[in-house]
Amino acid sequence: MFYVDFNKAEKLLKIKLTHIFDEKDAEQWLAQIKVCLKNVQPGFKILTDLTSVERVDAATIQYIEQAMDFCNQKGVSKIVRIIPDSAKDVGFNIMSIFHYDNNIDIITVSNMDEAINRLFFKHKSF
Numbered sequence: 434m435f436y437v438d439f440n441k442a443e444k445l446l447k448i449k450l451t452h453i454f455d456e457k458d459a460e461q462w463l464a465q466i467k468v469c470l471k472n473v474q475p476g477f478k479i480l481t482d483l484t485s486v487e488r489v490d491a492a493t494i495q496y497i498e499q500a501m502d503f504c505n506q507k508g509v510s511k512i513v514r515i516i517p518d519s520a521k522d523v524g525f526n527i528m529s530i531f532h533y534d535n536n537i538d539i540i541t542v543s544n545m546d547e548a549i550n551r552l553f554f555k556h557k558s559f
Contacts, residue, residue, distance in 0.1 A: 444474070446470065453487055474508070478511040482514075482548075512539045513540045513551050517543045
C-alpha cells in the first residue's frame, strides 16, 4: 500500500509506503506520481516515509526505477527519506533501487521531526 501527495506551496512530494508494497500498488503509485508532478517546476523536494513498510514485492523494482527517472527529469533537488531503525533492512533495500542524479541532496533520517527540520531548515539548530 502507499500514499502520495504533492503540496504545491511547499513544492513537496510526500510518498509513504506501507506494509506490503506489491506490483499492483507500484503501478498505481507511479501513475499518481506522474499526475502529481505533471506541471511541477524544477527544484521540488521529496519526502519518502518508509516507517511502516514491511516488504516490497520484487516485481515493483521497475516501477520504482521509472518513478525516480521521472523525478530526475522533472528536476527534484532534495530528498529526505525516513528510515527508522525498525525498518532499516527493508528501507535500505528499497532505497538502493533508487537512482537519482548526483546533484540531488539525499538525506536519511529516523523520524518525521528530523525530516521536517532537514527539508525546511538549512541547519539542525534554530
